[in-house]
Amino acid sequence: MTATSWVEGAEAGPFDLEHLPYGVFSTAKDPAPRIGVRIGDQVLDLRGLATGTFFLPWIRPAFHEQALNGFMAMGPPAWRLVRHQLMELLADRRYRDQSATLLTPIAKARMHLPFNVADYVDFYASEEHAANLGRLFRPDSEPLLPNWKHLPVGYHGRAGTVVPSGTPIVRPRGQRKAKDGPLEFGPSARLDIETEVGFVVGVGTELGTPVSVDDFAEHVFGVVLVNDWSARDIQAWEYVPLGPFLGKSFATSIGHWVTPLDALAAAKAPAPVQDPAPLGYLQETDRFGYDLEMAVRWNGTEVSRPPFAGMYWTPAQMLAHLTVNGASLRTGDLFASGTVSGPEPAQRGSFLELTWGGKEPVTVGEGETRSFLEDGDTVVIEATAPGAEGGRIGLGEVSGTILPAKD
Ligand code: MN
Numbered sequence: 395m396t397a398t399s400w401v402e403g404a405e406a407g408p409f410d411l412e413h414l415p416y417g418v419f420s421t422a423k424d425p426a427p428r429i430g431v432r433i434g435d436q437v438l439d440l441r442g443l444a445t446g447t448f449f450l451p452w453i454r455p456a457f458h459e460q461a462l463n464g465f466m467a468m469g470p471p472a473w474r475l476v477r478h479q480l481m482e483l484l485a486d487r488r489y490r491d492q493s494a495t496l497l498t499p500i501a502k503a504r505m506h507l508p509f510n511v512a513d514y515v516d517f518y519a520s521e522e523h524a525a526n527l528g529r530l531f532r533p534d535s536e537p538l539l540p541n542w543k544h545l546p547v548g549y550h551g552r553a554g555t556v557v558p559s560g561t562p563i564v565r566p567r568g569q570r571k572a573k574d575g576p577l578e579f580g581p582s583a584r585l586d587i588e589t590e591v592g593f594v595v596g597v598g599t600e601l602g603t604p605v606s607v608d609d610f611a612e613h614v615f616g617v618v619l620v621n622d623w624s625a626r627d628i629q630a631w632e633y634v635p636l637g638p639f640l641g642k643s644f645a646t647s648i649g650h651w652v653t654p655l656d657a658l659a660a661a662k663a664p665a666p667v668q669d670p671a672p673l674g675y676l677q678e679t680d681r682f683g684y685d686l687e688m689a690v691r692w693n694g695t696e697v698s699r700p701p702f703a704g705m706y707w708t709p710a711q712m713l714a715h716l717t718v719n720g721a722s723l724r725t726g727d728l729f730a731s732g733t734v735s736g737p738e739p740a741q742r743g744s745f746l747e748l749t750w751g752g753k754e755p756v757t758v759g760e761g762e763t764r765s766f767l768e769d770g771d772t773v774v775i776e777a778t779a780p781g782a783e784g785g786r787i788g789l790g791e792v793s794g795t796i797l798p799a800k801d
Contacts, residue, residue: 397485401497404434404484408788412781414480415616415651415790416440416462419503427460427506432651432790433484435500442496448483449476462509462652466596466615467725473596473615477656505650507558508618509594512726514551514646515716516590516622516638518542519707521666523735526747531630543670546707546715548732551622552643556728559649559792563623565769565799566644570627581799582625582641584752585767588733589690589700589743589775590620593709594652595727602720607678610710613723616652617684619775619792620730623647626746626766648728651790661685661779663703675718676711683708686789688734688777690743693759700734700743702777769798 398404399411409415409432419437420427430437443449444457453472456464465472483489518524521538524547528537541547565585571577596615599605605613622642629641663685671677686702707715712729733743742748745766749755752765767773774793781787 399484400490413787415653418506436497439496511553511556512724514553515729517548518732521706523733549637563794568628571631584626586624588622590730592618592620592730599723601722605717607714616654619649621647649790649792686777691774695758701736
């Protein structure tokens with residue numbers, strides 16, 4: 395069945411009735427952050443709905459919170475019930491008059507972080523990205539390190555510096571040392587992006603209890619786009635032997651809208667066959683990724699279109715691996731895929747790869763050339779995915795502008 399919404403402009407498109415992503419917004423008139431659902435160019439106020447009898451009594455308290463965590467912790471039965479109710483409300487014209495007062499035009503909504511980020515984990519799941527970085531950083535050895543095809547490589551990031559789309563990014567300062575160069579301190583001269591997809595944990599686990607690779611949908615609430623800003627010069631000097639640190643932790647941007655997994659049912663796609671076969675705990679009964687077509691705009695110019703469907707490690711494998719040692723999950727944990735890069739040069743998800751270490755600059759905006767980010771530059775990451783009935787939904791974009799370093 396194809397249902398359409400009574401909300402004008404929401405018939406088909408990135409935020410139609412089949413999408414319904416959740417976010418947290420406020421307005422000038424009512425500055426208290428509250429949960430909303432996006433429909434077309436409007437936000438439906440779920441706190442407003444929860445003050446009436448629309449939701450079941452046990453659901454209502456979650457929509458009086460200022461973040462999605464309470465709702466996400468309720469698990470798949472609550473997620474499905476609410477999504478079903480919202481679809482009905484926004485499709486059935488009989489609800490139109492009583493619900494129209496709960497709509498805010500997106501232009502008047504101030505968007506906040508959609509959920510309180512508990513822990514942040516970042517992976518390295520694209521074979522093309524890992525191989526490109528291997529060629530750039532270790533030109534004389536095999537592009538992939540020996541562990542790469544046996545486990546999804548990752549590290550723990552900094553949850554406290556995850557910021558919502560639109561937050562200005564202050565250029566980080568730090569130590570850097572080029573090969574055979576002097577030790578220097580100052581603003582990063584190789585500031586970069588990482589085009590990523592993030593997965594948001596709803597249902598936590600007890601310490602000591604791994605999550606099966608087949609239980610992904612029991613724990614993961616939804617998806618956000620991620621820009622994992624990276625200072626390559628700081629990173630290159632500091633990362634041996636313990637991995638990424640200050641070159642990454644200064645800021646990570648996420649989209650305003652969390653797309654529920656159920657909205658991506660039509661976007662499920664077979665993931666690449668793995669050779670060698672991974673250990674048993676990483677073998678899925680139903681192995682799939684998501685067919686998200688991503689796009690990167692640098693000062694308005696589209697410079698890359700990374701395809702998420704080709705990722706070697708799936709989100710379910712990432713979740714199984716990050717808990718296999720018994721590490722617990724908490725509501726609000728965010729794990730990101732790592733840079734999404736495809737096999738073609740125009741599919742590379744970082745500027746380090748796109749400009750091949752800065753040696754092949756690209757043209758952006760009004761005919762300016764760039765190797766890495768300059769102050770004032772803006773990067774926007776977008777993605778679309780197949781929706782129900784042959785349509786396409788659009789994930790909430792993630793955008794950021796670079797500000798000069800501070801003394
Ligand atoms: Mn990253």
